[in-house]
Structure formats: structure tokens, C-alpha cells
Amino acid sequence: MSNTISTSTPRHLAKTPTGIDGIDEITTGGLPEGRPTLVAGSAGCGKTLLAMEFLVRGATLYNEPGVFVTFEETPDELMNNVASLGFDLDDLRERGLLWIEHIYLERSEIEEVGAYTLDGLFIRLGYAFDRIGAKRVALDTLEVLFSGLRDEALIRAELRRLFRWLKERGVTAVVTAERGDGTITRHGLEEYVADCVIVLDHRVTAQLSTRRIRIVKYRGTMHGTNEYPFLIDQHGFTVFPITALGLDYDVGTERISTGVDGLDEMLGGSGYYKGSTVLISGTAGTGKTSLSSAFAAAACARGEHTLFVAFEESPAQIMRNVRSIGIDLKPAFTEKYLHFHAVRPTLAGLELHLATITDQIARIKPSVVIIDPITSLISQGFNSEIRALFTRLIDFCKQHGITLLLTSLSGMGQDPEGTDIGVSSLVDTWLLVRNLEMHGKRNRGLYILKSRGMEHSNQIRKLVLSSEGISLIEIPSASLQLTS
Secondary structure, eight states: OOOOOOOOOOOOOOEEOOOOTTHHHHTTSSEETTSEEEEEEOTTSSHHHHHHHHHHHHHHHHOOOEEEEESSSOHHHHHHHHHTTTOOHHHHHHTTSEEEEEOOOOGGGOOOOSOOOSHHHHHHHHHHHHHHTOSEEEEEOHHHHTTTOOOHHHHHHHHHHHHHHHHHHTOEEEEEEEOOSSSSSSSSOHHHHOSEEEEEEEEEETTEEEEEEEEEEETTSOOOOSOEEEEEETTEEEEOOGGGOOSOOOOOOOEEOOSOHHHHHHTTTSOEETTOEEEEEESTTSSHHHHHHHHHHHHHHTTOOEEEEESSSOHHHHHHHHHTTTOOOHHHHHTTSEEEEEOOGGGSOHHHHHHHHHHHHHHHOOSEEEEEOGGGGGGGSOHHHHHHHHHHHHHHHHHTTOEEEEEEEOOTTSOTTOOSSOOGGGOSEEEEEEEEEETTEEEEEEEEEEETTSOOOOOOEEEEEETTEEEEEEOOGGGOOEEO
16 A cells, blocks of 8 residues: 655635735735735724725736726715725726716615515626626625615625626625624625635724734635734735745845945945844934934945935935035935935824835835834834834845944943844844043044954944044044043
8 A cells, every 4th residue: 555645736826916015025926817816894994995906906907807896985085085096987987998887776765675686786787798798806895785775694695606607707896784783794705705814904002003904814825924014005905924024035245335434444344234134323412313314315326226214303404514524425416316204203102104115125126224213113113113113114124135224322321332122133234333532532432342244344433424524533542531
């Protein structure tokens, strides 16, 4: 008797790409082709937008006509609501790529008599499908369709018929539904008859709101199971599946200038590794933002796009302040090589900050990202949560070959060779800027605590900020005294 197990080549489930940023990644290719997908969530989660964008992206990116069936909003209301996202539904309708079917249902006008069926809906859907050759369909929402009925057995039977009918027609369907009390949907059945179930969530923690998406089930394929933050902005629906990143990124040997000749010299004469992560830590007023601005100016001078995330100062204030030390960021800003994202940390929770930054990176495609300072986010979560956030951001930047520079504010009396957030072990190069006492005067000093993969100086040098720029001057050891 043979103990061998016969194997065959695995068949991959056919999928329809949504064209929506991030969703195709967490579903490993899109929604099940020719099958229904249930999208459930409470009010304000983005169900209607997700369903509409699925059709719009299908039409514009893949030339697949779609039918949107609405039981609540009129076609004019839908078109006005999504116009701010750049979706021209009128144009798609004229080109035969979109059909909007509004079915008016008023609960007060429905009387439950005889056997209720969805045959009338199937006739209207079939007509719309045939008119434009639909490949995709969205139904928004199920609750309105059954709002006048109290017979749960009848509702469940018709729901089964609806999902089976959609499968028989071979269209890829998105069906939206409201969350139930203790169940994914109010009727508690849709998730069992749908091949893919997506749950949207809009939660508020400490007065800060964050939207999240999760794939609850997906028959016949692997998929991401975590919760992922997502944004709804002027570009539409964007999911950030960054929690799934691993340590499989490529590294190179190319070096880029720090923007300060003396610091390049301390780093072996060539500056930072391109695609590495740099941390500059120190107390207030020691020159962290100035060093960051010098790095930004050098990157823009090379023709590289730079994203500068500022949590404490406005772009105008940063540019004015560093102009006093010979760094003029205005030309790079005007020519759109330098991009600022300046917000207060209290504007959003940690997940939304991370989602917004990665969204900016995806759209700007910068070579350099600067975050000044990361310690401003301490008020938004526990240290472990903040460390997890920056672990994900560092991995994201390394995956895309982006050089990431972080600044960290050290408190008075705190160990200077430590950080509140504990990200020092994650970075490749760590610079410390400190106060020095020399001949009865207070000065700034800089030294390199670590820089992986390169020779670097072990000296403490005097950091001088003047109208002529930033310079680093060797200090006689006899005259050196550190202050915390």
C-alpha cells in the first residue's frame, strides 16, 4: 500500500481587480469574479463610496460596464455626492459604461400581502445588464429592499435567491448592508451566502476617529486578515495594508549627502546610505530641525522630491527660520520638489496619521521623507503603539527605497542616549545633538552614536549655526564638557 499522496497543480480563483488603492493588495488580486461580495458597516463608514468606486474604476481602468442600483439616493444625488472625488458619472453614463437604476421604496407605502418575491427586481436588473453588457453591479443597500417586511423566513429565502441569481448572471457584485446587533448584518444571513465579506468600521477613540477595513471571509483564496486603516479623501477610497510588510526589502550601497560637509566627513566622507533610516535626537534648540532642513535642501538640489512632515511649525515658519542660517527652501518649495505636510498631532489618531503620511508618499513619490519631531505623537497613544507605528513606517519606506529622517526631542535630565519612543534600535544612523559648556559659554555639539555598515567618526564636534550655514568644528578634548 502506497503512502504517497497525489497532488495536482492548484487552481487559482478568478478575481476581478477593484482598481481601488490597497484593496486589491489585501484581497490578493481583487474580488471574486462572477460572485457577490458583501460590504457591511454602520452609517458613515463609506459603503456607498466603495461600491460606486468599484464601478467607476472598473469602467475607467478596465473598460467594464457597471450597474449601480440605489434604493435610497436618486441618480442626481449620487452624481453630486461623488463629484468632489473627481468621478464624472454623467460622462460614464453617456459612454455606456455606467447605468444607475433608482428603485424607490417607501416603507409606509408597502403592505405585506401574499407571497413577496424579488422577481420585479430581477427583471429590472436583467434589462439594465443587457442594455450595457454589464460586468459589474452594486446594490446599495439591502435593508431598504426589505424594510417593509417582517417575515424573517421570507427575507432569508429571497436573499438566497438574490445572491444565486447574481451568480447565475456571471456579474461581479458588491452588495452593501448595515451592521446588525451582534451580527455582521441585520438579517444575520448575508454573510453566509456571500463568497466574500468585507466589514468597514468607523470608530472613535479618545475623541479621534479612524476608519478601518477587514476581510472577514473570502472563499477559495488567501487574503489579509488584519484590520487596515483607510482614508476617504479627494482621490476616493484608499486602504493602507502596511501591517503585512516583512523584512525582505533590497538595500544598496549608494550614499547621499547630508547637506552639511562636516557631517558628510564624519560619516566616512559620503553621507547617509540611500534608503536608510536616520534619527537625530537632542534637547530643544540643539539644531535638529536645522539639520533636517539642510538634508531636505540637498535632496531637492539633486532633483529629488522630499516630503517634510512637521508637527510643530508651519511651512512658512520653517522656511523663514532656516533662511537665517543660509538655507533657502523657498525655491525648492516653489518648484514643487519640497512638499510640506504640517498638522497638529491632535488632529487625528495614530492610525490616521500613518495612513495620511503613507498616502502622501504614494502620491508624491518622494526620495526623502522627514518627520519632525516624532515625539509630538506621544500624546496620541502609548509608547508601544507609537513604536509599532514607526516600525511600520520604517518598513514601508525601506520597501520603497525612501530615505527616512526622524527627529526626536529629548527631555531635560533624560538620558541623551535614549528616546521616549524607543525607536533607536530600528534606525541605521543615529546622531545626537547636545549642549556643551566651553569657556563659560553654552554651545551645541554633535556626535554619531551609531551608523550601520560604514566607518564613522567617534568625535564630538561643535555644531555652529550661522548666516553662512551649518558647520562642524573639531573640539580640543581639554575644553569639552557636556551638559544634559
